[in-house]
Amino acid sequence: MYSYIPHTEQETRAMLDAIGVKSLEDLFSDVKEAGCLLERPLDIEKGRSEEQTLDIIRGLAALNIKGVSFLGAGSYDHVIPSAVKSLSSLPAFSTAYTPYQPEISQGVLEAIFEYQSLICELTGMDVSNASLYDGASAAAEAASLAIADKRKSSRVVLSGTMHPFAIQCVKTWALGTGREVVVLPEKNGVNDYSSLESLLDDSAAAFIAQSPNRYGYLEDFTGVADLVHSRKCLFAISSDPLSLAMQKSQAEWGADIAFGDTQVLGIPMGFGGPYCGYMAVRQDLMRKIPGRIVGQTVDTEGRRAFVLTLQAREQHIKRERATSNICSNEALCSLTNVIYASLLGWEGLKEASSQSYSKAHYLAAGLKELGYCAGAGLAPFWCEFPVVFKSPEKLEEFTEEMKRNGIFSGVKLSRITLDRKDDSTLLVAVTEKRTREQLDRYLAIAKREAR
Amino acid sequence: MSKVIEGLKYSKDHEWVKVDGTDATVGITDHAQDALGEIVYVELPEVDSQFAAGDDIADIESVKAASEIITPIGGTVSEVNSELDDSPELVNEDCYKNFVYKMRDIEVPSDLMDAKGYEAYLATLK
Amino acid sequence: MMDEFAPDMIIEPLLVEKAVAGRRGYLFPALDVPAAPALDSRYARTGSARLPEASELDTVRHFSRLSTMAYGVDYGFYPLGSCTMKYNPKVNEEAASLDGFASVHPLQDEDTVQGSLALMYRTIEDLSELVGMKWGTLQGCAGAHGEYTGLKTIRTYFLHRNEMNRNKILIPVSAHGTNPASASMNGFEVVQVASDERGLVDIEDLKSKLDETVAGIMLTNPNTLGLFEKDIRKIASLVHEAGGLLYYDGANFNALMGMARPGDMGFDVVHLNLHKTFSTPHGGGGPGSGPVLVKEELVPYLPQPDIVFHKSTGRYAFKWNPKTSCGKVSGFWGNFLVIVRAYTYILCMGSDGLKAASQHAVLNANYMQAALRKVFPVAYDGLCKHEFVLTLEAMKEETGVSALDLAKGLVDMGIHPPTMYFPMIVHEALMFEPTESESKDTLDHACEAMKSLKETAYSDPEALHNAPCTAVITRVDEVRAAKSPVVRY
Numbered sequence A: 001m002y003s004y005i006p007h008t009e010q011e012t013r014a015m016l017d018a019i020g021v022k023s024l025e026d027l028f029s030d031v032k033e034a035g036c037l038l039e040r041p042l043d044i045e046k047g048r049s050e051e052q053t054l055d056i057i058r059g060l061a062a063l064n065i066k067g068v069s070f071l072g073a074g075s076y077d078h079v080i081p082s083a084v085k086s087l088s089s090l091p092a093f094s095t096a097y098t099p100y101q102p103e104i105s106q107g108v109l110e111a112i113f114e115y116q117s118l119i120c121e122l123t124g125m126d127v128s129n130a131s132l133y134d135g136a137s138a139a140a141e142a143a144s145l146a147i148a149d150k151r152k153s154s155r156v157v158l159s160g161t162m163h164p165f166a167i168q169c170v171k172t173w174a175l176g177t178g179r180e181v182v183v184l185p186e187k188n189g190v191n192d193y194s195s196l197e198s199l200l201d202d203s204a205a206a207f208i209a210q211s212p213n214r215y216g217y218l219e220d221f222t223g224v225a226d227l228v229h230s231r232k233c234l235f236a237i238s239s240d241p242l243s244l245a246m247q248k249s250q251a252e253w254g255a256d257i258a259f260g261d262t263q264v265l266g267i268p269m270g271f272g273g274p275y276c277g278y279m280a281v282r283q284d285l286m287r288k289i290p291g292r293i294v295g296q297t298v299d300t301e302g303r304r305a306f307v308l309t310l311q312a313r314e315q316h317i318k319r320e321r322a323t324s325n326i327c328s329n330e331a332l333c334s335l336t337n338v339i340y341a342s343l344l345g346w347e348g349l350k351e352a353s354s355q356s357y358s359k360a361h362y363l364a365a366g367l368k369e370l371g372y373c374a375g376a377g378l379a380p381f382w383c384e385f386p387v388v389f390k391s392p393e394k395l396e397e398f399t400e401e402m403k404r405n406g407i408f409s410g411v412k413l414s415r416i417t418l419d420r421k422d423d424s425t426l427l428v429a430v431t432e433k434r435t436r437e438q439l440d441r442y443l444a445i446a447k448r449e450a451r
Numbered sequence B: 001m002s003k004v005i006e007g008l009k010y011s012k013d014h015e016w017v018k019v020d021g022t023d024a025t026v027g028i029t030d031h032a033q034d035a036l037g038e039i040v041y042v043e044l045p046e047v048d049s050q051f052a053a054g055d056d057i058a059d060i061e062s063v064k065a066a067s068e069i070i071t072p073i074g075g076t077v078s079e080v081n082s083e084l085d086d087s088p089e090l091v092n093e094d095c096y097k098n099f100v101y102k103m104r105d106i107e108v109p110s111d112l113m114d115a116k117g118y119e120a121y122l123a124t125l126k
Numbered sequence C: 001m002m003d004e005f006a007p008d009m010i011i012e013p014l015l016v017e018k019a020v021a022g023r024r025g026y027l028f029p030a031l032d033v034p035a036a037p038a039l040d041s042r043y044a045r046t047g048s049a050r051l052p053e054a055s056e057l058d059t060v061r062h063f064s065r066l067s068t069m070a071y072g073v074d075y076g077f078y079p080l081g082s083c084t085m086k087y088n089p090k091v092n093e094e095a096a097s098l099d100g101f102a103s104v105h106p107l108q109d110e111d112t113v114q115g116s117l118a119l120m121y122r123t124i125e126d127l128s129e130l131v132g133m134k135w136g137t138l139q140g141c142a143g144a145h146g147e148y149t150g151l152k153t154i155r156t157y158f159l160h161r162n163e164m165n166r167n168k169i170l171i172p173v174s175a176h177g178t179n180p181a182s183a184s185m186n187g188f189e190v191v192q193v194a195s196d197e198r199g200l201v202d203i204e205d206l207k208s209k210l211d212e213t214v215a216g217i218m219l220t221n222p223n224t225l226g227l228f229e230k231d232i233r234k235i236a237s238l239v240h241e242a243g244g245l246l247y248y249d250g251a252n253f254n255a256l257m258g259m260a261r262p263g264d265m266g267f268d269v270v271h272l273n274l275h276k277t278f279s280t281p282h283g284g285g286g287p288g289s290g291p292v293l294v295k296e297e298l299v300p301y302l303p304q305p306d307i308v309f310h311k312s313t314g315r316y317a318f319k320w321n322p323k324t325s326c327g328k329v330s331g332f333w334g335n336f337l338v339i340v341r342a343y344t345y346i347l348c349m350g351s352d353g354l355k356a357a358s359q360h361a362v363l364n365a366n367y368m369q370a371a372l373r374k375v376f377p378v379a380y381d382g383l384c385k386h387e388f389v390l391t392l393e394a395m396k397e398e399t400g401v402s403a404l405d406l407a408k409g410l411v412d413m414g415i416h417p418p419t420m421y422f423p424m425i426v427h428e429a430l431m432f433e434p435t436e437s438e439s440k441d442t443l444d445h446a447c448e449a450m451k452s453l454k455e456t457a458y459s460d461p462e463a464l465h466n467a468p469c470t471a472v473i474t475r476v477d478e479v480r481a482a483k484s485p486v487v488r489y
């Protein structure tokens, strides 16, 4: 007997007889005839009991060290209410496949419909899909959408202040395909728009930007939508969805495409995944948006029902003509998001957002007072800001001392830009979860280090 | 049997063309609408945009299928049937009356079929 | 935006429809630092958002009730072909919930995440051994994302070899839709390869399409009909001779663990679906994980960062390869907590258990096929692997009852329908993949159900046109949903 295989020996025997073969091996006679049978055991250890397995797994988990986290750069330590995990792990949700059979999937479909509505409400857009893989890959999907929308286009313009990993994702998407990615320069940590018009040449399909940007600064998009639209291009903005409880939504800035990552809405940091990408668009792009969409309809009795819809966009129908290949998405993560947002409500989201903002500003002000160069840009920030040290060594001393005190003090900017010149900049993120006591401890250690 | 109308020209991609001097009207054939099933959406081209014969010019979708309309003629789009925006099912109801777009300054390739030729072509698809 | 429905026409109201102004489901402690000055109005949001206003209990009841209107593997038989709906062991969930994994930030210093790095490294090692490849990446977030990643790796390989003339990917007509879609996302032209009368790749057709413009061929083996490509070695040598590469869509790898390896068959790139073969839950449509494993020549072109092990220090580390790597395909390192579940499964099953899983998956499929062959024709009969496809074309013609109708009839018998109308080369197709998780009595019950549904089709077709009748709703109007879409409240 093996774990998770219910067959008794007698049953296996009876089944082999019914099929008319002698042994399990005989079921692979075609593989053997093809000369493909593996004639040796795999070089993987033999199976274990559940308890032996857990011992190993717990041992690995114990090698990871936790600290009070001021880390951000795309993943944040926000509060997750207990009900979120308990509801999202209900087995009818977690062990279901994509809701292809609406009659027995109304629960999953209605939850996705609520998720789509949540994303539309936060971004101000008209239509949201049911999720994408994550925020960075969603940037490439936004680029794809734009290229598909504008005939004979091949270029997308990316803001140079986007998360470097998202920029990498878009560059990878373009690599070897004839599509072109150009990057708009920055100035003082935010976009420098002076060359945008010329970069948006006739081959361009979109300008894609992010706010809060890679440094945590908020971008000022005043007038950008008009400029981009005058070049017959689409304007896409990636935003942390929790920041949208305070800052202007993508719709308020006049964007055509809103996207980003919903990790901040109840999803654990989990060493980087699974997270969840969101994407929402204006009405007229509804039939271009990638991924699944749930719509409302009625059953034969006239009852309200939900169903996967607008499928003619998708790979299983359009095949090589589909603009995206996405099939499975991040459904359980989007369910997590909608449970989280339901518990908090709009007031709760505003509170999580503004407490993160106030606490980040408290810490930044405290650091400044100690003589640190914190959040020195001209633009405002929300819950994350850069601290520039005199040298990489100084930064190293600071973060090591913090670590000795159980504090993960920030992400070294060069960890994401992969650029040595960023070795002396630390990105510090503060969420509503950090307490006054933790902030003051951070400042106390910073004070010792400042001497 | 799919309905085929005399006096029109037909393409292998199942579009019909009604030529009128340098202008023409284009739609999809009965065979095409039947294969698609209930049509839920037609994406129309922009008026004044130019296409060459063989370009994909519009999209037509049912619940379970999506198809491109390959323009059988070249030219400049002079009019689109915007009724289809709200009532795409008109194409199912009468695909020869409910055209998709019209063109001016057209170029008509020589390999388009007449009704007889198209009927014969349909028979080969069976 | 949403239409009005009478209360008795609504099964479960949206939570927002029950909102009570001011009600809250979660309370934060009061702000314990001075409130920062308000955001400059230039940046500040003016609009609000309409979200539920519900207590914790309201929320718990809403989602608990929704969960009673869903169907998962934990509830019953789920023979959804090509999806490998095997049991998702509970120990996997315990592993992924460990605080040491769930609460770790992706950009912590590497010396504080040695456990995560070791787990990822060992997962790549084991998966490489299973499929006969050199090394891989875990960045892909699902099967289709793995395809995109694997093809991008191929694209980059040819770019570095100055062979950008290789612009075509060959794909059999029976392939899953993601295959051609992934190829065109990577800028490849898709060329279809015909199937022969056995449902396998038509070698003559393949030969006629191979030339110096071909970058490779994408196959799944066993194919989407559940048949092993007997000529795979021949196919491999033909493609390799023409200078192309072979891509293996691992959606069907549950048929072959420990029995055969794509690498030995001649494939160069493989993606696996941890949410199929490696028992991680589907989550109602994700998150999955689509690792990509490749032969040695392709390793430099995989996404970055790579994970390396330094023998001298016993430490694991990330390594960025900007010179050759194709770049990044997702935000961080992949769907880590899904990978934890899969690794837990691999540890628990071991080499012997994984092999037994595939053997019993194939046993179950052949057993069901043998029983159902007496009821409906098998589309391409013979020894199958982990799945098989029935065609209900004759029944449809004789009774008007379609594969869809029959599938809906299964719902009333407590069984999740098999995959319908796929692959596209089979008319009125129903594709069954029982997986190794199911016992003989479950299979017997399902076969009996199919038999009695067929009888109903001939005696009372109307009953099946109206199925299901035991679910919370009856069939839905898909045309209405697509014609005038309402996709939000």
Ligand SMILES: Cc1ncc(COP(=O)(O)O)c(C=O)c1O
Pocket: A326, A327, A328, C082, C083, C142, C143, C144, C145, C176, C178, C179, C220, C224, C249, C251, C252, C273, C288
């Ligand atoms: C053969 C095959 N390839 C690819 C996929 C796509 O996998 P995913 O949904 O994980 O992206 C599937 C999924 O059903 C499949 O069956």
